[in-house]
Amino acid sequence: MRVKVRNNNVDRALRVFKKKCSDVVFEYREREFYEKPATKRHKAKKAAVKREQRRVAKEREKYGKRK
Numbered sequence: 001m002r003v004k005v006r007n008n009n010v011d012r013a014l015r016v017f018k019k020k021c022s023d024v025v026f027e028y029r030e031r032e033f034y035e036k037p038a039t040k041r042h043k044a045k046k047a048a049v050k051r052e053q054r055r056v057a058k059e060r061e062k063y064g065k066r067k
Helices: 010-031 037-063
Strands: none
Touching: none
């Protein structure tokens, strides 16, 4: 994977490189250890609940404390 460094701006090139590699690093960390299918489902469910709680909290903040 290559990233061009323009105008001697190494910091920006490093940011672009990290963004390009983020998928690879995420997949590596995900596959580093075997995870049982049931555990995967539990994690996905927990993440979905957390997303929903955040969405509801944001909605309440936007429209007031109505139900």
